[in-house]
Structure formats: C-alpha cells, structure tokens
Amino acid sequence: DRIARKRDREFEQFEERIKDADQFKVEQSVFDDATFAALYKLVQDGHVEAFGGPLSTGKEANVYHALGGDREVAVKIYRINSSNFRQMRDYLEGDPRFEGLGGKKKDVVLAWVKKEYANLQRAQAAGVNVPDPIATERNVLVMEYIGDEDGRAKRLGEVSIENPETAYKVVREYMRRLYAAGLIHGDLSEYNIVFDEGQLVVIDLGQAVTVHHPNSRTFLERDCYNVANFFSREGFEVTGDDLLEFVTDP
Ligand code: ATP
Ligand code: MN
Numbered sequence: 001d002r003i004a005r006k007r008d009r010e011f012e013q014f015e016e017r018i019k020d021a022d023q024f025k026v027e028q029s030v031f032d033d034a035t036f037a038a039l040y041k042l043v044q045d046g047h048v049e050a051f052g053g054p055l056s057t058g059k060e061a062n063v064y065h066a067l068g069g070d071r072e073v074a075v076k077i078y079r080i081n082s083s084n085f086r087q088m089r090d091y092l093e094g095d096p097r098f099e100g101l102g103g104k105k106k107d108v109v110l111a112w113v114k115k116e117y118a119n120l121q122r123a124q125a126a127g128v129n130v131p132d133p134i135a136t137e138r139n140v141l142v143m144e145y146i147g148d149e150d151g152r153a154k155r156l157g158e159v160s161i162e163n164p165e166t167a168y169k170v171v172r173e174y175m176r177r178l179y180a181a182g183l184i185h186g187d188l189s190e191y192n193i194v195f196d197e198g199q200l201v202v203i204d205l206g207q208a209v210t211v212h213h214p215n216s217r218t219f220l221e222r223d224c225y226n227v228a229n230f231f232s233r234e235g236f237e238v239t240g241d242d243l244l245e246f247v248t249d250p
Pocket of ligand 2: 191192204
C-alpha cells in the first residue's frame with residue numbers, strides 16, 4: 001500500500017545516505033550487517049527517519065544526529081568489538097537487572113545498551129533532567145536530541161557559567177534524586193552535563209550503577225569529588241564531602 005511504498009522509498013534514501021556519507025567509513029566498523037539490521041528496524045518502527053552527521057565519535061560508541069518520527073533524535077551506536085568491554089562487564093556486576101549475564105563480548109555490550117536505556121528511564125522518573133529515552137535495538141540507543149539548529153548542547157565545561165552556585169545546586173539536587181532512586185551516575189563531571197535552553201541535562205548514563213554494585217560507594221565519592229572540584233574551579237567553593245553528605249542524606 002501507499003504507506004509501505006513511502007516507507008520503502010524512505011529506507012532507500014536512508015540506505016543511500018549511509019553509503020554516501022563520509023562519517024560511515026568502513027574503518028569505523030560501526031555499520032556491520034547486524035547494526036544495519038537494527039537501524040532498519042528502528043526506521044521501520046518510525047523512530048528514525050534520516051541520518052544527519054556525527055555528534056561524537058568515542059571509543060565505545062558513536063553518537064549521530066538524526067531525524068526521528070516527530071522530533072530530532074540522537075542515535076548512540078555501540079561497537080560490539082568495543083575495546084572496553086571488560087570494563088563494561090565490571091560495571092554490570094551486582095546489578096539485579098542483569099543477573100546471570102555471561103562473559104560474551106556481544107552479550108555484555110547488548111546488556112549495556114539496555115542498561116543505559118533503563119537508567120535514562122529511571123533517572124527521568126526520579127525527576128532528573130535527562131534525554132528522553134525513545135528506543136533501543138540491539139547495539140543502538142535512540143534518545144531525544146539535546147541541542148538546536150546550531151548544534152548539540154554545549155557541555156558544562158564548554159560554557160561560561162554565570163552563576164556557579166545556582167548550577168551547583170541543580171546538579172546537587174539531580175545527584176540526590178538519582179541516589180534516592182538507587183542509581184549512581186559513575187562518570188559525572190562537566191563532560192556529562194550539558195546546558196540547554198537554560199536547563200542542565202545529565203547525559204551518558206550507560207555506566208550508571210545501582211547501589212547494589214560492590215563499588216557503588218567509590219563511584220559515588222568520585223562523582224562528588226569531580227563535581228565539587230569543577231564548581232570550586234568555577235568560583236563556588238565546595239568540597240566533595242559536602243556534596244556527598246547532601247546526596248546521601250535521607
Ligand atoms: P565519552 O566517552 O566522550 O563520554 P560516550 O561514548 O560515553 O562518550 P556520551 O557521553 O553519551 O557518549 O555522548 C558523547 C557526546 O555526544 C556527548 O558529550 C554529547 O556532546 C553528545 N551527545 C550525547 N547524547 C546526546 C543527546 N541526547 N543530544 C545531543 N548530543 C548528545
Ligand atoms: Mn560522555
């Protein structure tokens with residue numbers, strides 16, 4: 001029927017873009033057949049319509065800007081052959097949501113993507129401003145795009161902060177809510193908080209662990225230390241211990 005034809009046409013265009021675009025060079029080895037199938041499924045399900053350029057190319061994943069069904073989205077594509085899968089495994093330890101996970105590289109990466117999606121959902125439910133999680137398929141995560149036509153939202157470390165005390169208090173409250181919901185970000189710093197339309201948005205929740213993790217306390221302390229250090233450098237003097245106390249105070 002007409003809708004199916006339209007969809008097929010769109011997918012052909014989508015396929016062409018993937019073949020053409022510089023950012024999908026083979027050496028990045030992101031689009032193996034299985035990844036392509038996952039993207040196709042996301043297109044069929046209406047979560048992704050067309051790809052834009054890369055927002056970030058990292059060791060474990062690349063993030064692309066894309067057009068979703070009704071809004072702009074960010075598509076995070078993990079490499080199955082991630083160099084860091086052993087570390088990924090460590091971050092899945094003790095997590096009751098992923099009990100019985102074996103040591104296979106592929107299984108670890110796929111669980112990781114599901115974990116990032118679940119963490120975004122949980123953070124959002126706890127009242128933390130994060131990108132709206134939209135869908136996952138295999139090694140691909142689709143979420144709300146944070147940014148505007150000028151590009152992705154700037155990281156906290158990339159903007160000049162007018163009022164560091166206010167920003168600190170927002171981050172502190174986000175950390176408290178996250179902790180109250182049983183989650184610890186695990187990589188929180190000025191690199192994983194972005195500034196969008198006057199709001200702070202926490203990103204990159206893949207490594208976030210539940211409080212059951214054997215090292216959860218260490219991760220929490222490290223997050224507190226990094227965040228407090230950043231705001232102290234920005235001119236609002238605060239210690240990691242102050243922050244830790246606030247976050248863990250019931
Ligand atoms: P890194 O190792 O650099 O931390 P990562 O692979 O862990 O990267 P993220 O931190 O989730 O991935 O994303 C990398 C970058 O992509 C972010 O710093 C941000 O600039 C951009 N980005 C990620 N998610 C979004 C989003 N939802 N909207 C807009 N930009 C995003
Ligand atoms: Mn990051």
